[in-house]
Amino acid sequence: MSDTIIKVDGLSKKYRLGATHGYKTFRESLVNAVKAPFSKSREREEVWALKDVSFEVKRGEVLGIIGRNGAGKSTLLKILSRITEPTSGRVELRGRVGSLLEVGTGFHPELTGKENVYLYGTILGMRSSEISRKYDEIVAFAELERFMETPVKRYSSGMYMRLAFSVAAHLEPEILLVDEVLAVGDAIFQRKCIKKMQEAASCGRTILFVSHNIPAITSFCGRAILFEGGSVSYAGGVEEAVDKYLGAANAAADRGRIGLKERQDRSGSGAVRLTDFYMLDGAGNRIGEIRSGSTVQLAFEYGSADGRPARNVELQIVVSRYSGDRVFQFGTRFAGRSFAEAPARGRIVCRLKRFPLPPERYRLDAYLVSEAVPADYLQNAAFIDVVDGDFYGSGYQVFEKETPFLVDGDVSLEGAP
Amino acid sequence: MRIVITSKHKFTLSELASLWHYRELGSFLVKRDIKVRYKQTALGGLWAIIQPFFTMVVFSLFFGKMAKVPSDGVPYPVFVYAGLLPWTYFSGALTAASESMVGNANLITKVYFPRAIVPAAAVLSGLLDFLVASTVLAGMMLYFHIGLNPLLPLVIPLTGLTVLCAAGAGFWLSALNVEYRDIRYTIPFVIQLWLFSSPVIYPSSIVPARYQWALALNPMAGVLKAFRAAVLGGQALDWRALGISSGVILLLFVSGFLYFRRMERTFADVI
Numbered sequence: 001m002s003d004t005i006i007k008v009d010g011l012s013k014k015y016r017l018g019a020t021h022g023y024k025t026f027r028e029s030l031v032n033a034v035k036a037p038f039s040k041s042r043e044r045e046e047v048w049a050l051k052d053v054s055f056e057v058k059r060g061e062v063l064g065i066i067g068r069n070g071a072g073k074s075t076l077l078k079i080l081s082r083i084t085e086p087t088s089g090r091v092e093l094r095g096r097v098g099s100l101l102e103v104g105t106g107f108h109p110e111l112t113g114k115e116n117v118y119l120y121g122t123i124l125g126m127r128s129s130e131i132s133r134k135y136d137e138i139v140a141f142a143e144l145e146r147f148m149e150t151p152v153k154r155y156s157s158g159m160y161m162r163l164a165f166s167v168a169a170h171l172e173p174e175i176l177l178v179d180e181v182l183a184v185g186d187a188i189f190q191r192k193c194i195k196k197m198q199e200a201a202s203c204g205r206t207i208l209f210v211s212h213n214i215p216a217i218t219s220f221c222g223r224a225i226l227f228e229g230g231s232v233s234y235a236g237g238v239e240e241a242v243d244k245y246l247g248a249a250n251a252a253a254d255r256g257r258i259g260l261k262e263r264q265d266r267s268g269s270g271a272v273r274l275t276d277f278y279m280l281d282g283a284g285n286r287i288g289e290i291r292s293g294s295t296v297q298l299a300f301e302y303g304s305a306d307g308r309p310a311r312n313v314e315l316q317i318v319v320s321r322y323s324g325d326r327v328f329q330f331g332t333r334f335a336g337r338s339f340a341e342a343p344a345r346g347r348i349v350c351r352l353k354r355f356p357l358p359p360e361r362y363r364l365d366a367y368l369v370s371e372a373v374p375a376d377y378l379q380n381a382a383f384i385d386v387v388d389g390d391f392y393g394s395g396y397q398v399f400e401k402e403t404p405f406l407v408d409g410d411v412s413l414e415g416a417p
Numbered sequence: 418m419r420i421v422i423t424s425k426h427k428f429t430l431s432e433l434a435s436l437w438h439y440r441e442l443g444s445f446l447v448k449r450d451i452k453v454r455y456k457q458t459a460l461g462g463l464w465a466i467i468q469p470f471f472t473m474v475v476f477s478l479f480f481g482k483m484a485k486v487p488s489d490g491v492p493y494p495v496f497v498y499a500g501l502l503p504w505t506y507f508s509g510a511l512t513a514a515s516e517s518m519v520g521n522a523n524l525i526t527k528v529y530f531p532r533a534i535v536p537a538a539a540v541l542s543g544l545l546d547f548l549v550a551s552t553v554l555a556g557m558m559l560y561f562h563i564g565l566n567p568l569l570p571l572v573i574p575l576t577g578l579t580v581l582c583a584a585g586a587g588f589w590l591s592a593l594n595v596e597y598r599d600i601r602y603t604i605p606f607v608i609q610l611w612l613f614s615s616p617v618i619y620p621s622s623i624v625p626a627r628y629q630w631a632l633a634l635n636p637m638a639g640v641l642k643a644f645r646a647a648v649l650g651g652q653a654l655d656w657r658a659l660g661i662s663s664g665v666i667l668l669l670f671v672s673g674f675l676y677f678r679r680m681e682r683t684f685a686d687v688i
Contacts (some may be wrong), residue, residue, distance in 0.1 A: 015686070078685070079422060080422070081528075082420075083525075083528070083685045084685040085682045085683075086422065086424050088424050089424070090422070090423045091420075091421070091422040092420070092421050092422075093422070094419050095418055096418055097420070099528070106523070108449055108453060110452075110456045110457070111452060115449075119449055122442045123442060123445075123530070124528065128445075174418075
């Protein structure tokens with residue numbers, strides 16, 4: 001009898017591709033049933049979202065789960081929270097499970113804040129006596145005392161998420177599953193959430209924490225598991241797991257240098273795809289790295305799948321620090337541009353003046369939309385190296401990792417007015 | 418507390434216990450459905466009366482006055498209303514239950530709980546409307562001078578049977594609806610056919626005596642007939658028809674629940 005609280009053994013989950021696209025109809029089923037004996041092999045594309053995953057978690061442990069999109073993290077949590085069943089394998093849980101997979105599902109827009117606290121609380125598995133006991137605490141945590149008699153459809157999205165998270169945060173299961181919920185609310189509220197979770201952890205609760213937010217993982221978790229392609233590729237110390245994860249991301253970006261075209265780790269409809277990325281200086285010459293303070297042009301070549309002109313094309317980019325903190329986003333929307341007609345193959349160029357980041361390595365995510373449908377999304381489409389470029393023109397340097405931003409400005413001395 | 422998750426599922430009694438464990442969630446879903454039903458409508462709860470009442474008026478005009486459908490010696494309006502009252506509840510509950518799984522898809526893909534709670538709550542939440550609408554029946558009985566019948570308390574178990582019938586059919590249809598959206602389009606049609614094959618507009622006495630048993634195979638037929646006999650009196654209760662219908666209802670309920678249970682495991686992936 002050890003104090004193992006979660007035991008996952010050979011867990012696999014298979015999805016049939018296309019099975020969830022569009023609904024089955026009786027006719028299809030009938031046609032298939034008739035056809036089945038005659039077709040030798042029914043070709044169906046199958047995807048293993050999880051393949052032979054095994055690990056154990058001890059009571060009171062805070063385990064981080066990292067991996068790229070589609071690596072199987074969310075499927076794992078869905079199985080652990082019994083929303084979906086595994087195809088094979090076994091999980092043993094010794095305690096009540098609470099999951100924060102997506103806060104706010106179960107809120108009904110027509111009901112008041114108070115009614116929703118009770119409804120959502122019960123959905124998450126709390127007793128109503130338990131909710132009554134914690135009600136004031138929940139409301140105070142969400143900072144919504146004055147709005148509890150208002151239907152939540154009148155809430156702002158921030159208020160809505162705060163209330164939902166607050167209810168969920170007051171759940172007291174032995175095992176807590178958390179998936180990316182910290183992306184809720186403003187920075188102050190996020191800090192409050194982390195604190196709340198740390199409290200839960202220090203009370204001996206076991207927490208499984210899925211996130212892309214590397215700083216949150218490293219500061220919060222005692223151990224981490226790295227998922228790659230549906231299986232565990234590393235389990236152990238957080239630092240090592242994060243290094244391996246970033247290393248894998250790095251390799252993906254290196255592949256990106258060969259051309260974005262070949263990258264498989266992308267999502268979106270594929271109607272329009274990014275085919276190449278490179279950087280140019282202000283004059284249009286290719287560059288390999290950016291000098292702080294210089295003008296830089298980020299060029300994205302794209303092509304439409306059907307070779308016809310693309311319509312209503314939008315490009316957004318997110319630049320993050322190597323460790324994962326987002327630094328800025330930019331794109332057509334922010335620049336107030338829209339491309340109603342775009343040639344079948346072309347290039348979208350983002351021109352950034354006086355590049356305001358200090359020397360470091362950054363990641364670039366790119367997101368292409370065509371006719372309001374996500375067409376292509378590439379995490380870590382490229383890595384951007386910034387080198388010192390005398391931003392201030394004074395020769396004074398901001399050293400690597402000293403502060404994340406450089407600002408355009410001047411200082412003057414004036415007499416008393 | 419120990420939970421084991423595997424791909425194999427056997428039905429055990431502990432699952433019934435877990436259903437009981439989640440009863441509070443069930444009652445909250447019922448309350449939610451009731452609270453939300455008439456939000457932002459001008460007439461609010463009056464809709465619970467308006468629907469069966471005006472159906473009664475229209476049926477009385479066309480079937481009672483013009484087509485002269487017999488009504489077992491009771492004034493046609495009160496006769497037809499006594500049938501429409503349980504029928505309106507039944508058809509509403511069945512429709513709500515059938516749509517309930519798809520309507521709560523966001524819950525089903527995000528949170529675990531025994532899924533059977535969802536259609537069950539949809540069926541139960543219609544009972545309040547049923548109660549409200551039954552006040553009209555009381556009013557009509559006063560107006561037409563129909564005295565209280567000693568069999569009246571039977572209305573309670575009969576309502577229970579109606580609930581079971583709606584739940585049983587609701588389990589079947591809601592589970593099928595998850596996978597085959599064809600169900601959505603067949604429901605109004607099924608309900609219409611079911612109405613005409615049930616003694617709502619007409620008395621079951623127009624069916625020849627030797628075919629009465631066949632009529633009772635329609636589970637709602639025996640219930641509706643008994644409901645009328647219990648409320649309006651004037652007629653002996655047909656225990657045989659009620660027995661047959663009850664048997665069919667039990668079969669429908671158990672088979673529906675088992676089918677639902679079998680499909681439940683894949684709901685989150687398919688819905």
